[in-house]
Amino acid sequence: MKYLDEYRDAPAAERLLRRIGAVVTRPWVIMEVCGSQTHTLLRYGIDQMLPEKITLVHGPGCPVCVTPVEAIDQAVALAGRPDVIFVSYGDMLRVPGSEKDLLSVKAEGGDVRMVYSPLDAVKLARQNPQRKVVFFAIGFETTAPANAMAVWLARRQGLDNFFVLTSQVLVPPAVELIAASPDNQVQGFLAPGHVCTVTGYCEYEPIARQWRVPIVVTGFEPLDLLQGILMLVSQLEEGRHEVENQYTRSVRREGNRQAQAIMAEVFEVMDHKWRGIGLIPRSGLRLREAYARFDAARVFGLQDMTCQEAAVCISGLVLQGVRKPPECPAFGTDCTPERPLGAPMVSAEGACAAYYAYRRQETVRR
Amino acid sequence: MTEFTCPIPLSEYPRVLLAHGGGGRLSQHLIEKMLYPSFENRLLEPLHDGAILSLDGGRLAFTTDSYVVHPLFFPGGDIGHLSVFGTANDLAMCGARPLYISCGLILEEGLPMKDLWRVILSIREAAAEAGVQVITGDTKVVERGKGDGVFINTSGIGSVLPGLDVGPHRLRPGDEIVISGPIGLHGIAIMALREGIELETEISSDSAPVYPMVEALAAAGLDIHMLRDPTRGGVSSALNEMASRGGVGIRLDEEPLPIPADVEGVCEILGLDPLYVANEGNFLAIVAAGQGARTVETLRQHPLGARAALIGRVAAEHPGIVVMKTSIGGERVVDMMSGEQLPRIC
Numbered sequence A: 001m002k003y004l005d006e007y008r009d010a011p012a013a014e015r016l017l018r019r020i021g022a023v024v025t026r027p028w029v030i031m032e033v034c035g036s037q038t039h040t041l042l043r044y045g046i047d048q049m050l051p052e053k054i055t056l057v058h059g060p061g062c063p064v065c066v067t068p069v070e071a072i073d074q075a076v077a078l079a080g081r082p083d084v085i086f087v088s089y090g091d092m093l094r095v096p097g098s099e100k101d102l103l104s105v106k107a108e109g110g111d112v113r114m115v116y117s118p119l120d121a122v123k124l125a126r127q128n129p130q131r132k133v134v135f136f137a138i139g140f141e142t143t144a145p146a147n148a149m150a151v152w153l154a155r156r157q158g159l160d161n162f163f164v165l166t167s168q169v170l171v172p173p174a175v176e177l178i179a180a181s182p183d184n185q186v187q188g189f190l191a192p193g194h195v196c197t198v199t200g201y202c203e204y205e206p207i208a209r210q211w212r213v214p215i216v217v218t219g220f221e222p223l224d225l226l227q228g229i230l231m232l233v234s235q236l237e238e239g240r241h242e243v244e245n246q247y248t249r250s251v252r253r254e255g256n257r258q259a260q261a262i263m264a265e266v267f268e269v270m271d272h273k274w275r276g277i278g279l280i281p282r283s284g285l286r287l288r289e290a291y292a293r294f295d296a297a298r299v300f301g302l303q304d305m306t307c308q309e310a311a312v313c314i315s316g317l318v319l320q321g322v323r324k325p326p327e328c329p330a331f332g333t334d335c336t337p338e339r340p341l342g343a344p345m346v347s348a349e350g351a352c353a354a355y356y357a358y359r360r361q362e363t364v365r366r
Numbered sequence B: 001m002t003e004f005t006c007p008i009p010l011s012e013y014p015r016v017l018l019a020h021g022g023g024g025r026l027s028q029h030l031i032e033k034m035l036y037p038s039f040e041n042r043l044l045e046p047l048h049d050g051a052i053l054s055l056d057g058g059r060l061a062f063t064t065d066s067y068v069v070h071p072l073f074f075p076g077g078d079i080g081h082l083s084v085f086g087t088a089n090d091l092a093m094c095g096a097r098p099l100y101i102s103c104g105l106i107l108e109e110g111l112p113m114k115d116l117w118r119v120i121l122s123i124r125e126a127a128a129e130a131g132v133q134v135i136t137g138d139t140k141v142v143e144r145g146k147g148d149g150v151f152i153n154t155s156g157i158g159s160v161l162p163g164l165d166v167g168p169h170r171l172r173p174g175d176e177i178v179i180s181g182p183i184g185l186h187g188i189a190i191m192a193l194r195e196g197i198e199l200e201t202e203i204s205s206d207s208a209p210v211y212p213m214v215e216a217l218a219a220a221g222l223d224i225h226m227l228r229d230p231t232r233g234g235v236s237s238a239l240n241e242m243a244s245r246g247g248v249g250i251r252l253d254e255e256p257l258p259i260p261a262d263v264e265g266v267c268e269i270l271g272l273d274p275l276y277v278a279n280e281g282n283f284l285a286i287v288a289a290g291q292g293a294r295t296v297e298t299l300r301q302h303p304l305g306a307r308a309a310l311i312g313r314v315a316a317e318h319p320g321i322v323v324m325k326t327s328i329g330g331e332r333v334v335d336m337m338s339g340e341q342l343p344r345i346c
Helices: A010-023 A035-043 A069-079 A102-107 A118-127 A144-156 A171-180 A193-199 A204-211 A222-238 A257-266 A289-294 A315-319 A351-358 A360-365 B025-039 B079-092 B113-130 B185-194 B211-219 B234-246 B261-270 B292-300
Strands: A028-034 A054-061 A084-088 A111-114 A132-139 A162-169 A188-192 A215-218 A243-245 A267-274 A278-287 B051-055 B058-067 B096-108 B133-142 B150-160 B176-179 B224-228 B249-253 B284-287 B309-315 B322-325 B331-333
Touching: A010 A222, A028 A035, A028 A171, A028 A193, A028 A222, A035 A054, A035 A188, A035 A222, A035 A351, A054 A171, A054 A315, A069 A084, A069 A102, A069 A132, A069 A162, A084 A102, A084 A118, A102 A111, A118 A132, A118 A144, A118 A162, A132 A144, A144 A162, A144 A257, A144 A289, A162 A267, A162 A289, A171 A188, A171 A193, A171 A204, A171 A278, A188 A193, A188 A222, A193 A215, A193 A257, A204 A215, A204 A243, A215 A222, A257 A267, A278 A289, A315 A351, A351 B331, B058 B079, B058 B096, B079 B096, B079 B113, B079 B150, B079 B211, B096 B113, B096 B211, B113 B133, B113 B150, B176 B292, B185 B261, B211 B224, B211 B284, B211 B292, B224 B234, B234 B249, B234 B284, B234 B322, B284 B292, B292 B309
Parallel strands: A028 A054, A028 A188, A084 A111, A084 A132, A132 A162, A188 A215, A215 A243, B096 B133, B249 B322
Antiparallel strands: A162 A278, A267 A278, B051 B058, B058 B150, B096 B150, B176 B284, B176 B309, B224 B284, B249 B309, B322 B331
């Protein structure tokens, strides 16, 4: 298929693998930040085709995984209200809160709907003026512009029954947290191509300089990842620590200015809690005061909900690349995609789900 | 004797979820933990698409299926066609010529009479095409809001072709796996319609009777070990079930999988895997070692089999697990679908 098969071409993959093999002389630990990159690596078996000297660790770039339990509990509380239509992206529906997930609320009679675009939620609000429509606005800089656009549009259309429950996070502060950690093992980063399509990559330049780590903005197809790894390993071998762009067909240094403008119009930066990791300064977005009347947590008085995470789940360490999923005592036993203890086992982008789906053979052997 | 307490811990699933009907792992739990132990008997035991029973010296296949697809009408078919072809195909997967079906209609109050008539005409047309007669039926009407227009249940009876013995008990290492036609058309046709995805060319469901192809394979003297139509849960769930019930491993090749470009495109947009998408007009044939190429040749002489392909083989290693060689030469496990990918598509 056009624009797809080209990036999954077997002879080209083999050539890139040979070049990586020729460049690498020492052991290197590199992190792919984004969960979709993790899935491509495991889905195509790339992790097993790379030279043994290269160790891949999986990063925190799974929006579903890092959404705090409190946000899920708020969502569950809202979705159970008879006056509410609760609208969400599909993979949030099965993420466990402290008691249950959104699909269970749906089975109990809650009006929970799945959409592919937040603008569909705005449409639902327009079509159902007697109901309150709450959209679960989660994600990284990739979803933020569309989520912001939904709020902006709701205000322009004068809707008073549309609300968003937000849990928006930003990638660069999380990358910096990992790079700056005293026991950091990661020597280079593959930065998330789609986040950078929106934000550009200026923000990564000071991180690369200060912590002396090379960063390569990388796409999501097998050849993208192989090329990104080649660029990163070449930098490491040559002792360089620059920000380079592999994903040139989508990413420009300055990013998408219009997307950034709508984000800045609707959201402001704040400190944010990441599930399994904790509070990261200036790593989240909240609605600006001018848009406060769309903030579901405020309007429905849910801001003070707190809760506990499953003690056995090591998802925080998995998300920071310190541990791999099969090292978790609950992996594949107490924690499975049918009965997940932590979010990385649920989401299509979660590292635990990727290992469970694509690498179970080894897990079985283990 | 199984105790008569609910075998699915209430703490796990106090209520039925859509995924319990999705054809993936939760459906399997329901069958293996609740349904099979409750009804346990020799004929049910193979947990095949239908039961095979001997009656006065002849061998009959008997099957039942319910159809709740939404929307009722879609490109390439409607709930009427589906309810006939689906059940006829389940019989074909038992190695049987479909003969008779029943037709139970559950209608929702307020359904436009012209829609009902359209469905009935489809059933009539599909029965003629599949070579079956509708010989008994039932109609119930439920209050508005308690159904979804039309639900249909059909049961079917067919006669097993002489000399055929198909089922997971016949799977052997070295057996070759052939798919008779393109993957993912039905599920994606429904999904594209529901999600309002507009394409340059319309994707039509592959809903069709597959028995003529099964008959052609038998007539060619091929040693057929197992037949399976990859409906709900798609090719991956069908192969995983085979691997676990036959106690064998399965090696799959990604490269020859016949996935139409439109299906691949929609799957990319929606983040789906074509291997989990439902089909209604193709089947997997597992034949004795060395017979895969001739199976493909035989199928390709049939219009529905034009894209038949040899896609893998049965292996002795890793029993119960399906492993695929990826298009760029890596390896990965193809897991059974967990939860639901496409709700209510057949």
